[in-house]
Amino acid sequence: MLTDKFKEECAVMAVYGHQEAANLTYLGLYAMQHRGQESSGIVSSDGTRHAAEIGMGLVSEIFDEQKITALTGHAAIGHNRYSTQGESELRNAQPLSIMYHNGPLALAHNGNLINAKALREQLEKEGSIFRSTMDSEVIIHLIAKSRKTRLLDQVVDALSQVKGAYSIAIMGANEIIAVRDPHGFRPLSIGRLGSGYAFASETCAFDLIEAKFSREVAPGEVVVVNEEGMFSHFPFPPELKRHCIFEYIYFARPDSRIFGASVHMVRKEFGRRLAQEAPVEADCVVPVPDSGIVAALGYSEQSGIPFDKGIIRNHYVGRTFIEPTQSIRHFGVKIKLNPVREVMEGRRVILVDDSIVRGTTSRKLVKMARDAGAREVHMRISSPPTIHSCFYGIDTPARSDLIASTYKVEEIRRFLNADSLAYLSIEGMLFAVKGRENDFCKACFDGDYPVTTPAMEAQLMLLDDEPVAVKRDID
Ligand code: SF4
Secondary structure, three states: OOOOOOOOOOEEEEEEOOOOOOHHHHHHHHHHHHOOOOOEEEEEEEEOOOOEEEEOOOHHHHHHHHHHOOOOOOEEEEEEOOOOOOOHHHHOOEEEEEEEOOOOEEEEEEEEEEOHHHHHHHHHHOOOOOOOOOOHHHHHHHHOOOOOHHHHHHHHHOOOOOOEEEEEEEEOOOOOEEOOOOOOOOOEEEEOOOEEEEEEEHHHHHHHOOOOEEEEEEOOEEEEEEEOOOOOOOOOOOOOOOEEEEHHHHHHHOEEEEOOOOOHHHHHHHHHHHHHHOOOOEEEEEEOOOHHHHHHOOOOOOOOOOEEOOOEEEEOOOOOOOOOOOHHHHHHHHHOEEOOHHOOOEEEEEEEOOOOOOOHHHHHHHHHHHHHHOOOEEEEEEOOOOOOOOOOOOOOOOOHHHHHHHHHHHHHHHOOOOOEEEOOOOOHHHHOOOOOOOHEOOOOOOOOOOOOOOOHHHHHHHHHHHHOOOOOOOO
């Protein structure tokens, strides 16, 4: 079912030094299902051999007790995927698992390599045969081609050649290597499990498996865990930090801590700032569930206007939902979201959402609120207008489909048929991460891409010249 959101990327999970490594990895992936629902996989290691279970669908659909039991060993890595590069099919599911001259090798990647195409073309010219269309497979080939002997050195060799966003777990026969790119675009944390170790994209995974959060893998850090313990390396030239601020806005779970702060607290601060920047007289603050809930709480606390759950989300609408035929399709967004008439009727409602991408869902929500009797509908967005596409591991629609790239706020308001519309400013967004303002990527708002390639620059220039493709009944 079409959702009008930037799409989450992927989740990476790893456990070393625990006899239930695969089971804990499974639970960690379960906690991070929100980061990717297309495919999931676990590869385990008993110190010499790898065992793998990878499939299409949700974590709960792929794994059962029998499959988890077959994943023997004291080490495991896992991955949930939402495809940003490569089609959604089994050959593109991760972890990637191969045998090479050093033995078994598996890799789980969250992010996007912006020079993967050029590297792949070069590798193919030199004889490499790729089995997937994923950018991540480039890293596997570069590791296998390295002339170094230790896995650590091969990984450093390979990653020195790639550009872009990567938080990665790599497993050899008896060690796990976790790496974050030098800009630290995507999160990756380290947890302790007794004498063992865990790595996870988000700390909510640690809470479920009762791992103790230790710290984040630092940008540019290569962490090795093996029988001798944990070792840290910084082999890459340092770069400016560029954490994805959209993780705070929408992607990460509110109960996670990433980039040194609680997602819940930052998201709430976005709401508070929004209330200061764009106040409006109203009777209730209603979040668009689930993404707008925390910011709406912040807006309500700051403004003193009561928070109310005026829209209810059906959590059981899955990927298997059968789209209705054209003749009854008019119920559209109501399959997933439905208003509470008693909250809306006769009232001035502030609808709070985290972002507007195409605007189609927001427009339906405004109509839904009006149909439920709302007297006024004021839309408040807890992020700045999304104007540019992401190249660092988030699936964004074509720039011409981003409503804010073509239309001004007042035009969007008219399209939505809202009484008022306001976005959080870039300054307001950065205020919520005060003291770390310069540590974030915000390219989808301001087009200031922290890392580019000549091919990407050329693509951006083409986009600048692109004719306006969005046709909307704005008037
Ligand atoms: Fe995150 Fe936007 Fe930067 Fe992509 S462009 S990494 S979504 S802040």
